[in-house]
Amino acid sequence: MRATLIHGTRDIRLEEVPDPTVQLPGDAVVRVVAACVCGSDLWPYRGVREVKQPTRIGHEFVGVVEAVGSEVSTVRVGDFVIAPFALSDGTCPHCRNGIQTSCLNGEWWGSEDDDGRVIDGGQGELVRVPMADGTLVATPETPDDALVPSLLTLSDVMGTGHHAARAAGVAPGQTVVVVGDGAVGLCAVLAARRLGAERVIAMSRHADRQAIAREFGADDVVEERGHDGVARIKELTGGVGADAVLECVGTKESMQQAIDSARPGGRVGYVGVPAGGPELPIGQLFSSNVSVGGGVAPVRAYLPELLDEVWSGDINPGRVFDRRFALADIAEAYRAMDERTTVKAFVQP
Ligand SMILES: [Zn+2]
Numbered sequence: 596m597r598a599t600l601i602h603g604t605r606d607i608r609l610e611e612v613p614d615p616t617v618q619l620p621g622d623a624v625v626r627v628v629a630a631c632v633c634g635s636d637l638w639p640y641r642g643v644r645e646v647k648q649p650t651r652i653g654h655e656f657v658g659v660v661e662a663v664g665s666e667v668s669t670v671r672v673g674d675f676v677i678a679p680f681a682l683s684d685g686t687c688p689h690c691r692n693g694i695q696t697s698c699l700n701g702e703w704w705g706s707e708d709d710d711g712r713v714i715d716g717g718q719g720e721l722v723r724v725p726m727a728d729g730t731l732v733a734t735p736e737t738p739d740d741a742l743v744p745s746l747l748t749l750s751d752v753m754g755t756g757h758h759a760a761r762a763a764g765v766a767p768g769q770t771v772v773v774v775g776d777g778a779v780g781l782c783a784v785l786a787a788r789r790l791g792a793e794r795v796i797a798m799s800r801h802a803d804r805q806a807i808a809r810e811f812g813a814d815d816v817v818e819e820r821g822h823d824g825v826a827r828i829k830e831l832t833g834g835v836g837a838d839a840v841l842e843c844v845g846t847k848e849s850m851q852q853a854i855d856s857a858r859p860g861g862r863v864g865y866v867g868v869p870a871g872g873p874e875l876p877i878g879q880l881f882s883s884n885v886s887v888g889g890g891v892a893p894v895r896a897y898l899p900e901l902l903d904e905v906w907s908g909d910i911n912p913g914r915v916f917d918r919r920f921a922l923a924d925i926a927e928a929y930r931a932m933d934e935r936t937t938v939k940a941f942v943q944p
Contacts, residue, residue, distance in 0.1 A: 597944070598719030599925050600649045604642035605933075607652075607926040615715055615723035620666035623727035625676060629747050630656040630717045631916070632925075632932045632940045633680075634777050635868050640929055643870065651705035653718025654680040655750035657743060660731075667727045674733040677902070678717065678724065679895040680704070680751045685729025695895040700726065717750075718925055720944045732898045735906060744913025744941055745905045748782060752939070753901055753912040754894025755866050756782030756843065760790050761897075762889035763839035763864030767791030772828055773813070774853045775843030776804040778915040778939040779866060781811055783841040785912055788812030789904070792839075796831060798824060798852075804938060807914055821848065825855040837861060842889070847873045857885045865889035916941035 598612045615624050630653050638644040639652070660674045670676055683690050683698035690698050702708060702725060705716030715722040724730055738746060745753075756779050765771055771787040773780050776799035787795050788811065796815045797808035805816045817827045829836060836858030842850055845867025853863045854876065866889050875887060904910045918937040920928040921944075928940035 596720040597922065599652050599716060599922075601639055601646050601652045602649045603646050605640060607640065607929045609923060609925050612719070615713070615721050617662050617664045618712055618723065619725060620664040621726050621728065622664045623660050623667055623670055623724045623731065624662040625656075625658040625678065625722045625724055625731070626661050627656045627658040627717065627720055627722060627944050628675070629743050630942045631747060631750075632718070632928050632942065633751060634779070634932070636929070637933055638868075638870070640933060651713070651716035651719070653716040654704040655747060656717035656722065657747050657750065658722070661721070663727065669728045670731050670733045675737050676731040676733050677746055677749050677898060678722070678731055679754070679898060681895070682714070682724070682726050682730045683895055684726045690729065693893055693896040695729075695893045696891045698729070702726070718922070718942060720922070730895065732895075732902060734902065742905070742913075744916045745911055746902070746913070747941070748778070748912040748915060749894065749898055749901050749905065751894060752778040752915060753782045753786070754897045755779045755892040756784075756841070757786040757897050757901060758892035758894070759783045759841035759843055759864040759866040759889060760786040760839070761864065762866070763841055763862045765790040765792055765839045768793045769838035770794045770796070770832055772796045772798065772837040772840045772853075772856045773808075773843060774798050774840060774849050774856070775867060776801060776808065777843065780841070780843035781807050781915050781938070782912050783843050783866075784808050784813050785811040785910055787839070787841065789910060796828065796837070803917065807938065810914060821852060824852055828856040832858070839864065841866075843867050845869050845873065846871045849873075851876070854879065854885055854887065857883070860884045863887045863889075866892055915939045919943065
């Protein structure tokens with residue numbers, strides 16, 4: 596089969612690799628229907644994270660089950676399934692507490708297990724899925740093509756945006772600010788609205804992203820950043836600040852902007868992968884009673900709930916995909932993400 600490997604900085608190649616097979620009783624093999632390129636795939640792509648050897652890549656995909664091992668009980672051959680960006684057994688204490696990203700037996704796509712078995716990346720034609728019962732979620736039926744983009748967001752970006760909203764304690768009637776206009780930030784707008792926010796303020800400088808934010812329920816868009824951005828938030832909230840702020844970038848500047856935008860006693864939910872050394876200003880948090888929560892999103896925990904709403908058409912997070920690429924053009928999809936000429940690249944084998 597063909598699968599994507601990253602060889603080094605800005606070096607993405609589609610290569611022929613062995614077809615995966617069921618190796619363990621808990622494995623499934625999934626034929627990928629759609630995958631995507633994540634903002635976090637850009638860290639190794641840009642050389643921010645060193646690539647020591649050619650490595651499989653891609654951690655968001657949906658597909659159809661082609662084979663299952665003898666112990667797999669929750670998915671069957673022919674099922675359409677959604678794969679969260681982390682693998683989990685679903686049974687350990689952390690999984691049962693809903694933090695599947697800390698699973699004691701957890702694995703990551705595009706890596707190897709302790710015994711050296713390849714765990715395929717999502718940007719390929721087929722994927723071996725260890726711990727299929729704990730990891731995969733099947734849809735009620737085979738979806739229409741039109742629904743596939745929204746289902747694919749449940750692999751990562753919609754669940755991650757939702758995690759930011761949950762971590763910030765978004766509740767009905769609140770004013771919510773979203774920092775970041777990537778796919779996660781846009782999904783966070785949708786998540787905040789879904790949880791009953793009365794007013795959502797999206798911080799974005801790009802017209803195409805602002806349009807999606809408004810479709811997802813943003814009432815106001817703030818283009819300014821830093822001190823000016825905070826001043827504008829204060830102005831829009833009568834000098835008070837926001838009840839909840841969803842930080843969806845991960846830089847020092849974005850975290851500070853999020854904290855500064857919260858009202859005294861407000862909450863910041865952060866899901867941006869930390870880059871460039873963000874640190875918490877404890878003195879400021881102490882004096883303002885602003886609390887900060889969040890982290891890597893356990894999207895597996897949210898999948899059933901969000902799937903219901905995507906399936907019924909109540910939410911349409913797939914709108915974040917604004918360009919389609921064939922798997923053969925995966926290098927082009929990375930370039931488009933890197934140059935921000937796409938919000939989120941939808942890739943089909
Ligand atoms: Zn677990």
